[in-house]
Every structure is written in C-alpha cells, then in structure tokens.
Amino acid sequence: MNIRNQKGFSISLAMAVYVVVKAVLNMIIGSFSLSSLMLALAMACLLFVWIKNVNYITAGIFVLVVLMHLPANLGNISSNWIYLLEGGIDIVCAVLLTTNSDVRENYSWNINFK
Numbered sequence: 520m521n522i523r524n525q526k527g528f529s530i531s532l533a534m535a536v537y538v539v540v541k542a543v544l545n546m547i548i549g550s551f552s553l554s555s556l557m558l559a560l561a562m563a564c565l566l567f568v569w570i571k572n573v574n575y576i577t578a579g580i581f582v583l584v585v586l587m588h589l590p591a592n593l594g595n596i597s598s599n600w601i602y603l604l605e606g607g608i609d610i611v612c613a614v615l616l617t618t619n620s621d622v623r624e625n626y627s628w629n630i631n632f633k
C-alpha cells in the first residue's frame with residue numbers, strides 16, 4: 520500500500536473504523552441488518568482505494584445515507600438524537616473527504632491499463 524500522506528491515511532483509517540463500528544452499534548441498538556453491515560464494510564474498503572476521485576464517490580455515499588435517513592430521524596428527534604449525531608459525523612466525513620488536502624492527496628493515483 521503506497522501512502523502518499525500519513526495524516527490523510529490516519530483520517531481515512533479513522534473513517535473506516537467509524538463506519539464499521541457505527542454499523543455494528545446500529546445492529547445492536549436497532550434492528551439486525553446484514554445489508555447495512557455489508558454496506559459499511561464496502562465503504563470501509565472503498566476508503567482505501569486510492570484511485571483518483573474515489574474520495575468523491577465515498578463522500579457521495581456518506582451524504583446519500585444521511586439524506587435517506589434524515590426524514591425518519593427528524594420525525595421523532597427526542598428519541599433519535601443518536602442517529603442525528605451519526606448523520607452529523609457522516610457529513611463531517613464527507614466534507615473531510617472532499618476538502619481536506621491531506622486526505623485528497625492519497626486519492627490522486629491514476630489507473631494505468633497497460
């Protein structure tokens with residue numbers, strides 16, 4: 520694994536761990552969903568595919584998940600505050616993936632099909 524920026528790698532690693540831990544906790548406190556766990560594992564793997572612009576795809580998935588769950592989470596804010604907190608962290612992850620220069624530096628490899 521060729522790491523171009525150690526700080527960016529650490530941030531990506533923290534995001535990957537967060538995604539998996541979040542899925543496991545949601546399975547414990549919510550309902551068992553194997554598809555959510557599989558999505559989380561796929562996103563964690565995607566965070567280490569350092570090909571050009573994959574960070575934007577991963578950020579889009581973060582935002583899409585937030586938008587899918589936002590109406591239900593806002594429906595009963597008093598009991599869904601932990602899910603709203605997760606959504607906020609997801610948005611922070613998406614912003615870091617797209618704006619942080621240390622993170623973006625790792626996602627600058629080109630695919631060479633020679």
